[in-house]
Amino acid sequence: MNHLNLKPLLLCMLTLLHLSANAYFDHRNAKVDSLETVLKTKGTSLSDEERLRIYGDLVRGYLGRDTKKHTYYCHEALALTYKLNGLNMRENILYQMGLSHYGRDEFEQAERYFLWALAVTDSMVGDKRYKASDIDDNRSQLYGALGNLYNVQDKALLAIDYYQKALPIFEKHGWLESQTILHHNVAELWLSMGNNDKAKTEYQKAIETGNASGDSLMMVLPRKGLVKVWMNEGDYEQARQTLLPAYEYYRAHQQEEHNDYAEVLAGMTKLSLMEGHEDLPKAEAYAKEALTLDDGMLMTETRCDIYAAATMVEMQRGRWQQALEYALKSVHENDSDATFSDVGCYELLANIYMQLGQKEKARLYIKKVRTMMERFSTHNYQSGLSQMEVLYQTKEKEAQIKALNKEQNLFRWLLAATIGLLAALALILVFRLQAHRRQKALLAAKVSLDTETKERSILARDLHDSLGSMLSLLRLKLETKDEEALPLLDKTIVELRRTAHHLMPEELLKGGLSSALHDFAVSIPGASFQTVGEIHLSKEIELVLYRCAYELVNNAIKHAQASHINIQLMQEPQQVTLSVGDDGTGTKTMNEGMGLKNIRERIATYNGTVNMVSTEENGTEINITLPL
Secondary structure (H helix, E strand, O other): OOOOOOOOOOHHHOOOOOOOHHHHOOOOOHHHHHHHHHHHHHHHHOOHHHHHHHHHHHHHHHOOOOHHHHHHHHHHHHHHHHHHOOHHHHHHHHHHHHHHHHHOOOHHHHHHHHHHHHHHHHHOOOOOOOOHHHHHHHHHHHHHHHHHHHHHOOOHHHHHHHHHHHHHHHHHHOOHHHHHHHHHHHHHHHHHOOOHHHHHHHHHHHHHHHHHHOOHHHHHOOHHHHHHHHHHOOOHHHHHHHHHHHHHHHHHOOOOOHHHHHHHHHHHHHHOOOOOOOOHHHHHHHHHHHHHOOOOOOOHHHHHHHHHHHHHHHHHHOOHHHHHHHHHHOOOOOHHHOOHHHHHHHHHHHHHHHHOOOHHHHHHHHHHHHHHHHHHHHHHHHHHHHHHHHHHOOHHHHHHHHHHHOOOHHHHOOOOHHHHHHHHHHHHHHHHHHHHHHHHHHHHHHHHHHHHHHHHHHHHHHHHHHHHHHHHHHHHHHOOOOOOHHHHHHHHHHHHHHHHHHHOOHHHHHOOHHHHHHHHHHOOOOEEEEEEOOOOOOHHHHHHHHHHHHHHHHHHHHHOOOOOEEEEEEEOOOEEEEEEEEOOOOOOOOOOOHHHHHHHHHHHHOOOEEEEEEEOOOEEEEEEEEEO
């Protein structure tokens, strides 16, 4: 729920992102096509370094264009970075993978890749191959990406924390435009939480750096937000002086800054109605011009803002029916989409209906004001507590936490402390009950797994030792009898040994999961396997993941008609992830068979997750994550 029209000027506008995908494409995709041609024609003659550079260009070229190819080249490049120990390229590939998930609103996966890339960047410190500027570039890029990620999810405190991490890097290198946008974004977030003082400070810093940059847009960008602060404080003269330069700029650039000009006109309208600055004819002229800009292309929040300003003009004129028409256009159609700005418009509607003598409707909007205020208060309180918990868990954030603790007034007006304490106690009881249930389910699963393992071992041994020996003996007796019988019998023996091997693979017991999956991939035409990081898992987890991989690969072969299957195993400090992707016939409906349902049930027992992305064009990718 976004309480402010952030529109967000996310830091990817400037130094935080690599070149856009357009830098690698023309209208015929010639650049990408030529790179793929090099891969096909030169093949094995390319060195690993040359191949990695081509993969990197293809990854950036296909970002946002072709998810299937982008993912494929990301995996290929990532595997090569481990072979070559290329930390900087690994960071870039992980960052690109995060951007891909971010672009599809898969925020949890995007966060995982961004944090992983940040850990890789930290490991570059002290490595003589990399300059300090390389590390700064990576960190500013990732801090901005994480700030943007939390910004669009309305996690204001977390977004501010990562934006502030990027600020010293921008200041160190003198990146003034980046500093301006950063201060502007942080100010917008503080304003959304009702902290006018912090918002004012950040807006003023943004104006200072914007002026120093010499960029005309940076000079006026923060002024629109600072005007809201001055108006909240009742300082209308300061608001007028702040907004006038922005009005002049956007009026001169209204073609390319269409939405911003409409927003500034709404502000000028409201300022012309404020006490001590009343100029009703000017206000009416500003409002009329703003309404002419509603061409269906304005952002929703801006459109609501200009109709709210027009409503205020009509109310001053005493034209209540016209005021009602504008006021109804100033709010979102569905209450579930309402933002904090709708509350003020509800108050206008209540006043208008009172003037029109429609008291029932007036009471309805008065009730909406109360309901919306309660809803926003509860949302802000709960969201704030959740983000504070994350901040407390990280040692790096201790300084920020001390500062945030001094801002207790942000939360005092939300809910009484006793309600919060009772809610916390209730959550503790629920969590303890859930933990007890999970422990029982895990114990039952372990018993089932042990039993299944013993049964499979016995069955595999019997198949190999007893029935396998009998078939071998039978072969000796048939050698001179029937020419067609021998090949059929040989095929039967091979299939029997393969079945016995996968019932309880010896390589899994001797060499571990990586070795077993490698052997398994070799046995499947078109399959490949890569590991990311050192793999150190318990035998129990290895067996669970092997069974899942075996089931998923068989599904891809039998049901998806896949020609290429990629198996990847990644271990991080807190979790291990098994990914199986194929280029087969995916589905939009995401129907699941019994095999996948069994996998979900087994993984859920270990408190893990199963995520599936499948489309008819790009095939299927299934990611299984188990906490360690």
